Amino acid sequence: MGIEGVPPGEGGADRSEGFGERLLGIPLDLAHRLPPQSIAPLVAEQVAKLGGREVTIFLQDYTQELLVPLPGSGLAVTEPEPIDDSPAGTAFLQGRVVEVPRADGVRVYLPLVAGSDQMGVLGCTLDASDDDVRRLLGRLGVVVAGMLASKQSYTDQFFKVRRRQPMSVAAEMQWSLLPPLAMCIPQVEVAGALEPAYDIAGDSFDYALNDSVLHVAVFDAMGHDLHAATMATVAVSVFRHARRAGISLGEKYAFMDQAIADQFGPDHFVTGQMMHLNISTGRLELVNAGHPAPLLIRERRVVRQLEGPTTLPIGFGGRPPRVREFELRRRDRVLCYSDGVIEERDADGQPFGVERLIDCVHRMEQTREGVRGAVRWLSRTLKDERGGRTSDDATVFLIEWCGEGAVVRRPGMSRPVESSDAIPPDAGTR
Template sequence: MDRSEGFGERLLGWLLDQAHQMPPEHIGPLVAGALRALGGREVSILLQDYGQRTLVPLTGSGLATGDPVPIDGSLAGTVFVSATPAEHPQADGTRMFLPLLDGGDEVGVLAVTLDSVDDDDRRLLRRLAALVADILVTKNGYTDRFFRARRRESMSVAAEIQWSLLPPLSMNTPRVSVAGILEPAYNIAGDSLDYALNDDILHLAMIDAMGHGLNAAVLATVAVGAYRHARRAGVGLAELYAFMDAAIDEQFGPDQFVTAQMMRMDVGTGRLQWVNAGHPAPLLIRDHRVIEALESPGTLPVGFGGATPQISTRQLRQGDRVLFYTDGVVEEHQAGGEQFGEKRLLDTIERVGPTSGAVQQTVRSLSHTLMRERGGTTTDDASLFLVEWRGGAADSPTSPEPA
């Protein structure tokens, strides 16, 4: 079968043309049809569940179904966390696993079995997986189908609100990578985060709204909305805090508040600036060791009308990581026991870090390890967000070579 560049162009073009007006329930069968044109069979589209523990098969005509696949200890899971394709020889051919990547965000894994595999197959499958990821993300905006597939437990109304607010929980670019995780995934309420990469500046906010349940989710929603509004207006960190503070105070009065941290990083130089409004200090990690907590003069939580905040600054080195977390990570008590505490958090970071890889794998492993060490107990939201500055030359697209 012809798998040259010309064949691949026609196949990808067919898939793209068909997907434009195809309803979401037909995307899986459409992908399966494209892979059958390659001689593929047993096609699976595996999506990450909200707890970041399993890969869940998407159902549909032409798609292989089965039980969710654990991310830890499976080949599909290894492909997912490493974002690297893998091949598994079988008696009847080769099982191919390809990461579904959209802008650095890992959506899931595409799996297909072929009788034999050569470099043309590998190239075409890699490109097809990238296109499938883009299609899934686009179609996700106007269907519940993919959400339902990823949901492994019942979800509270507060958690539904929070998940609808969140940006993709991972992003990888040549100069900066970010990854986050929120626990308990199906009952999160007051914790939230937001980020945006605007040219050379990475903007980030980590938010912890007071209380629990629906009220905390509504409070966090206003805080995130105010943050985005001010950020998009191009104001500085001090003005951004003031705008968020006024929005919370006007909407909820003096009895409710949000702790928060707002950050700006120049991804070209590694210059980090942040404002702390009642939040735990972020941790600076270098070579898998926590070298210090980034303590800074703080101001009152958002909504309390604090003084103009002092902006703290730190110059990062290439490869440095900064971990932001909410207080639920360290304030949890086991039944009849002492508080989990920051020291145990630091010990866990330094134990997990060397065995992990990219930021998404690290933050996921760290969160699940912390959950186990807290005895599986999470009475408050416990969220992590990890940023790695890679530095290097400016990102720039390359032009294709002429035919």
């Protein structure tokens, strides 16, 4: 019956459960009490109701190079898929459905997005695909991503899948501390990458969006060992504490400076940058504590370094810092990086240097990928340019201010990518 005894269809609201609601409702109803190992069979069961088979859940590995299949009852466990050269990778990077025609139907890949964090990719095979199937799969993918994100705090299963080689204790500390590697909303996008992924120690970054202000910090603790990781952990934790207290950039620096000095003594320090970006106006406030100056990228070119008065590294008891202010234009990008990027020496013993970094940035900008894909490309290219060596931590963090009033794109509703345009012809050679 409808409202006040009026049957559905006779003037009352229809509250009967349709197919789509049942498809999404079952995992939502079970999510709060479902153990992590039961996600796989539930997903396979729900996809089968849409006519799907050979269901695979892929998670991104720590190097951001592979999509690794999650094992589980009802799932098809395949070989890992390269992010840069596969339909699954294209779905992951572009955040949209990719379809590959096959003799027995069509292989469909769709991104698993929790909030704006790309968890991985869901793959399945269908006899045929249409807009209704894509819509339901897309919404199911959001539910599945949310379940994976919420359950990963209760299990090591997902971390073990993503880990492809042994990880140092210092790196374990850093990865557990990091926010999601990317955040993409209409007004602003951010993404970061750390190398070496399995042995990172003193580098870290953090961000948070509070109302209209994006808070960003990039840190590099001295050394490359467990002690450096401990300092970086304290730096990030104190930054978060200060951020949540609602104090200014200058006050944050003073608060962190005192904490590092008290905990580690006068011979230890952390370099860093702290920023406030008003995502409504593009106004950027910056404090630089002994860190390399960020690069401002405008219309695909580096137009300047955001230089200014640099205060002492955190922990050295510097004077109150001067806060620099910059006005960003719509689609401006700001690239932060640690000194491990430019101080690594090539085969001839020469430092990599800022100019070579800028050259890599210009090549990155010609791809005009979203920030997540751009950061991945830049991190891998920098490593290749340095001959594959990373003797120090090397971190890049990219911010793009998209401008106020940017349009929200509904996920799963755009044209699916066909296999012919999913992978550029030179994707494997860049």
